[in-house]
Amino acid sequence: MADWQLGEIEVTSILEQVAEFMTLEEFFDGFTPEMFEANKDWLLPNVVSPASGKIILPIQSYLVRTRHHTILIDTCVGCHKKFKWVPEWNDRRDDTYLRNLKAAGVDPAEIDYVFCTHLHVDHCGWNTQLEDGRFVPTFPNAKYIFSEPEYAAAAETNSIVFRESVLPVMEAKQAELVAMDFALDDNISLSPTPGHTAGHVAVEMASNGVLGAMSGDLMHSPLQCLYPALCPTVDLDPAMASATRQKFLEDHADRDKIVMTAHFPLPSVGRVVSQGDAFRFDYLET
Numbered sequence: 001m002a003d004w005q006l007g008e009i010e011v012t013s014i015l016e017q018v019a020e021f022m023t024l025e026e027f028f029d030g031f032t033p034e035m036f037e038a039n040k041d042w043l044l045p046n047v048v049s050p051a052s053g054k055i056i057l058p059i060q061s062y063l064v065r066t067r068h069h070t071i072l073i074d075t076c077v078g079c080h081k082k083f084k085w086v087p088e089w090n091d092r093r094d095d096t097y098l099r100n101l102k103a104a105g106v107d108p109a110e111i112d113y114v115f116c117t118h119l120h121v122d123h124c125g126w127n128t129q130l131e132d133g134r135f136v137p138t139f140p141n142a143k144y145i146f147s148e149p150e151y152a153a154a155a156e157t158n159s160i161v162f163r164e165s166v167l168p169v170m171e172a173k174q175a176e177l178v179a180m181d182f183a184l185d186d187n188i189s190l191s192p193t194p195g196h197t198a199g200h201v202a203v204e205m206a207s208n209g210v211l212g213a214m215s216g217d218l219m220h221s222p223l224q225c226l227y228p229a230l231c232p233t234v235d236l237d238p239a240m241a242s243a244t245r246q247k248f249l250e251d252h253a254d255r256d257k258i259v260m261t262a263h264f265p266l267p268s269v270g271r272v273v274s275q276g277d278a279f280r281f282d283y284l285e286t
């Protein structure tokens, strides 16, 4: 049973973890106590932990089943991946993610395509898994779709994330580098949403006139619907990220289009609604 139905497309959240991250002041540049006071009624307890004051971030993939393809959008943090900056993401030994995928009725070998909105650790970790001491693609029959500028920027850094979760896919000849407006078919395409990273893309869905978009990290919290200029310190280009976010929110507001977010509180899926000069996010129940 899918969580959400978009025409003939079935969408299911595959959850890896829900973890506390940082305080809002640490996470967002320019977050003020006044912003917290004005919004604490709805921030607590789902967006911010009352005990620690830290933002609560789900980490999840979206499993998308069309008539033709079985697709994963983003692949969470994964196991055995080194990422010393976030303890909950470092060297995990927890196969919850693969078990949740199985529970949704899908074996890793059945995935036809993996799309990565961008190549940060929490979006590409399960791209690979450790086998006999080296990282190999977790989804042996999948083509992995990366936007070309995103791949180029990640390769340039040659970070541990790139070496563990991206390069082995390339070496296995399972990667396909595409333009930021690539279309797979009538159901699935990309739209350029740069700023958080250089080659960040959203994944667009369409079926029988029903539309959806997986927004990746162009926004991290429903707070940014209210304050689109609010940038996480992890945004590569804050000015571009703000402009992209503002445009995405304007383009999606008051439309019958379903937005699937990476990190908004569960169920993380809803619609953008205009509110005064800004926006709010109305959740859809599964």
Ligand SMILES: [Zn+2]
Residues within 6 Å of the ligand: 120, 122, 123, 217, 262, 263
């Ligand atoms: Zn993320």
